[in-house]
Amino acid sequence: MLAVNYTNLRENMKNYMDKVTDDYETMIVTRKNNRNVVMMSEESYNNLMENLYLMEDRANYDWIMESKKQLQAGKAGIHKLKEVE
CATH class of the missing domain: 1.20.5 (Single alpha-helices involved in coiled-coils or other helix-helix interfaces)
Incomplete structure (x- = not known):
């Protein structure tokens, strides 16, 4: 499982989305106040x-x-x- 902060995700969105879909990775996007989200392929x-x-x-x-x-x-x-x- 990958973890990335929101700013890094925003700057590298395509690369991270490709990683999630092509490599079947699940990604935690960390945000302020522990309001994290999980990104996964459809x-x-x-x-x-x-x-x-x-x-x-x-x-x-x-x-x-x-x-x-x-x-x-x-x-x-x-x-x-x-x-x-």
Whole structure:
């Protein structure tokens, strides 16, 4: 995670925005009176929101974790899809 003060960010906005988007960095922009903000790419933000959505339902979270355990234990398989008319 990067940290930059507001003045430095303003002077180098393009470079910092490129760093955030190209390198998937998250940046804290420090401001007076500890009124900091976080800058992240839209792709990272969307990923974060999707993960929050998937994990907010305990039953869904448990199902995902169980599936992960099965995959790690080698209990995964490939199946042909059935076509539905």
